[in-house]
Amino acid sequence: MTQPASAARQDAPNLVKTPPQQEPKGSGPAFGLRLDLRNLSLLGVLAALIVVGGFTKPDEFLAISNLQLVLTQASIIGVVTVGMTFVITSGGIDLSVGAMVALASVWATTLATQEYGFAGILFTAIVVGVGCGLVNGVLIAYGGLVPFIATIAMLASARGLALQITDGKTQIVTVDSVLDLGVKDAYVLGIPPLVLIFAAVVVIGWLVLNRTTFGRRTFAVGGNPEAARLAGIDVRRQRLYLYVLSGLCCGIAAFMLIVLAGSGQNTNGNLYELDAIAAAIIGGTLLSGGRGTVVGSVLGVLIFTTITNIFALNNLETAVQQIAKGAIIVVAVLVQHHTLRRRGQT
Template sequence: MAPAAAPAAKAGWWKGDASEPVRRNLGLTAVLATLVVIGLVSSPDQFLTSGNILTILTQASAIGVIAIGMTFVIIGGGIDLSVGALTALASVWCTTVATQDFGAGGMFFTAVAVGAVAGTVNGLLIAYGRLVPFIATLAMMVGARGLATKISDKQTQPVNVESINRLAEVKLLGIPDLVWIFAAVTAVGWVLLNRTTFGRRTVAVGGNAEAARLAGINVRRQTVYLYTLSGLCCGIAAVMVVAQANAGSAGQGDLYELDAIAAAIIGGTALTGGRGTVIGSLLGVVVFTTITNLFILNNLPTEVQNIVKGAIIVGAVLVQQFRPRDLLRH
């Protein structure tokens, strides 16, 4: 009897909630494969070249790092609309002349510190000030963007630190350093979510905050940690953006919050919290960046690209709202 039970259990697992992340990731992989086919048909001489593939990965790197932090926040039951503005603030702060005098290490520390501190403020306002995440991070978005404009005096701040400027050009094993940074952040994020108490607490808080509190989890402190993590990711992304532009400005990071949220959502992170995967967000970022690349190669207008992205986001949310088993129940 025992040998016969194993296949049944396996089949049951594939149809159950536990296998949903796997099925969604396979679906995203299929979407990515479809985009590759479209690229081969529409731009056969340009799309599937090593240079273009590295371009896609490089363009996905900074927003990908932000999306990892956003994934944790959303799984924890929150939302962060300030990530784009925090990226701009960190980029401007770390490219001031005084900061550049401390070299690449000083710039990196400044960017990460600014992002982490601003993220902590978000967390404190939400956890202890009891502000709705939407309102708290919206206020931070406006305030951080204004502070970035004030610090830079509406000017672009060139970077004179060679090691920062070359960060987007240097390659290890033929792959740009920015992509390696993205890969490292993704790996750390995966371990943090799937192999640590911090990850389990994040899922518990997002799934049912009251139940998590009764189980002994300090929900407020966990919330602060999540927004600090999101801000820290913004600081890392700011250095990556500065390396690509060789400058910092208050306009950097524009609409990054929408791209990061969209990547997390189509990657399977539930807006209601309690469910999501780092790998899904990674695939979501790559899918969106590939779509952008296809539009550029085919000289299609930006407005059409935004319409397509909007349709994908709506479709992803509808899939979350009306999963096949829910339709069968009705």
């Protein structure tokens, strides 16, 4: 009995070292080259879209006010996408992000909450987002539920609760200090405050994912959970933290949406899960986990937001926009699958 135990201990280090998915994907010259090429290609797509927008609607699309609007709209879904990038990198999925944004936005704009002013609205939005993420994390990490099922349940519950709170009505924000963040007088060097918040979240997200132990553990859990466990990582706790992080990002995004819209509605965040997942995928984050990039996800968000803006300026139907987004997701997943097969990883 002693011999197998000793052999198992000798094999354990090999299990930790051999799987390529376990090592942080932000390191290594080969990965760095692939990442740069992907980001350059995404920048090329974004540049092409800007040319298309400038050609079809030069006066409207290239106007400073429109570019500010594109960046502002990208900021809200972008913050959600940063959290989604962490979750997908760990091998999970969160289909409830849009519903969590809706619930946080309506809970933070009730009359009782608005009595506490700016701090009350911000605090409530973040707490509701974190609370929903905590529920998701507990159900998935310690309850054993599949992420798809747990987050679908949260999606239905959060949407239902948001509808119950608002009774289907729009809740108008009357707190001036919140509304002032959305006016042009609050812009810093022509940059909307919401864009600055998004930039801060992106920088923090990049540093956490690529320069901290938390980020390395996220890559390890997504690449090979068993190897991560043998390496001493508490896989369940890490997954819990990741869904809480996703909820935190949703809470921040809900506050930003309140500032932009000046109200809270149960329909807020509609299809945010589609946009966030799509942006992360085309940015280079693997659905199977083990690889993720915040910079790529941001470029993905900018691409989708620019597409939406161009479609809107050219009076194309919303259905066409959704079809285009769906097609992009399919193409991105097929490219990922084909690339992995060529490398012998699937």
